[in-house]
Amino acid sequence: MRAGRLVSLLLLLQTRGRMTARELADELEVSVRTVYRDVESLGSAGVPIYADRGPAGGYQLLDGYRTRLTGMTGDEAGTLFLAGMPGPAAELGLGSVLAAAELKLRASLPGELADRADRVRERFHLDAPGWFRGDEPTPHLSTVAEAVWSSRVLEIRYRRWKAPREVTRTLNPLGVVLKAGRWYLVATARERTTAYRVSNILEAEVLDATAVRPSGFDLAGFWQDWAARYEQSVYTATATVRMTEAALRMMAFVFPPEMSRTARDLAGPADEDGWLITTVPIESIKQGHIELLKLGDEAEVLDPPELRARFAETARGLAATYLPIASAPVPTAGSTDALISPG
Incomplete structure (x- = not known):
């Protein structure tokens, strides 16, 4: 544990230059007194580290000193390869650069660490876009x-x-x-x-x-x-909605995160039939109408009146479309109605 911390302290000074004891302590999540002891240990081991006094002072390495010691563990080697995103890198014009960097890193690792990194690449894949969303054109x-x-x-x-x-x-x-x-x-x-x-x-x-x-x-x-x-900021209004507990649970899968999270936080107790009343943030009447339609007949808009009126209009339109079909007799396979067209 301490050996890994000493390596981390050395690499921090190598990559960032001068750092105060407090800055090192914050980065390493240890006390300032521990940093003092670690710096003394590095100096005793021959690392050319020195301190500048005063308000602008801090620890730093002798100019030109570099260490090849990384202290990389198996988990670190594996997760480093996991961080590679060839798709986004290619979009940024860095696909070949990333491939070359990974190849050099892979070649520099000892056998056991290289095998660990390969297993991570074989078993984990990052697909950044959400479901049912294609890539956006970004020519610039x-x-x-x-x-x-x-x-x-x-x-x-x-x-x-x-x-x-x-x-x-x-x-x-x-x-x-x-x-x-x-x-x-x-x-x-x-x-x-x-x-x-x-x-x-x-x-x-x-x-x-x-x-x-x-x-x-x-x-x-x-x-x-x-x-x-x-x-x-995008949710400038709210809707009061009566819905089932099942609808409230479903919101997490079909609604934007802020809408579903707020609806869950503000939900009242369910009645004996499993219905409850909650407040849902909406961008506009139109957006609220589109989103809340996803809940079907398991939700009833109580307020605002404009949104409730729009749902009533939608319900009348759906009834006019589907109820005549539902009430009409369905022709059977042996019926002559199935062979004679209307009129």
């Missing part, structure tokens, strides 16, 4: 990726949902995110950082100017916060 993804990699300003013509539908934006690109098979560009424009759906980019051009990247920007942290705010 490679241009977007180039701007991100090279930290260059990007100018795009973008199609959005509100008027004016098409806009031109000059962006400081910060990163790309693959979410459920959909690519997004995280970028700053006019001091506002947000996400742009890459499939909605109509034109893209990398400019000569260097992009400005906020100090300490955390792509993963930003995306988590942005995605949570986005999910909450």
Whole structure:
């Protein structure tokens, strides 16, 4: 355990440069006192590590010192290969680069670790897109990726949902995110950082100017916060719905996560017939109508009146279509009705 921690501390200093004792302690999830002891042990073992005093100080390795020691375990070797995503890498224009990197990594591993990595590749596969969704056309993804990699300003013509539908934006690109098979560009424009759906980019051009990247920007942290705010912002209204317990359970499989999660959280107790009342967030009357129709006759909209009226209209239309068919006699195989056309 301690040997692995010493290797991790050494690799942190090698890859990141100067770090304070507190920063090392946070990364390694140990106390500062433990970091002091580990640094002393590394120094005693001949590792050229030294400390700079003062507010801007910290530990660092002697310039030019590199270690080839990785301390990679079998589980680490296997999960590293599991992280490879050839499909998305190819979309970014990095398919051949990823293949070459994996080949070099595979060749550098000792026999036992290489076998472990091969077994993981043979037994696990990541398929990012959701069910019943094809790949989105993203002809400008490679241009977007180039701007991100090279930290260059990007100018795009973008199609959005509100008027004016098409806009031109000059962006400081910060990163790309693959979410459920959909690519997004995280970028700053006019001091506002947000996400742009890459499939909605109509034109893209990398400019000569260097992009400005906020100090300490955390792509993963930003995306988590942005995605949570986005999910909450699209639901601008609510519907009061009476439904069966079975319908409430089914929502998790056929509804967007925010709708089903809120409906479960706000559900009241079921009556003796298994019906309950809950509140469901909706984007609009039209969207609520489309989603709640999935529950069929196991749900009844109580409010708002406009949504209930739309369901009543749908019910009348369905009755007009299906009830005459249901009440008509069904011709049997030996009946003459089956051979004589109407009129």
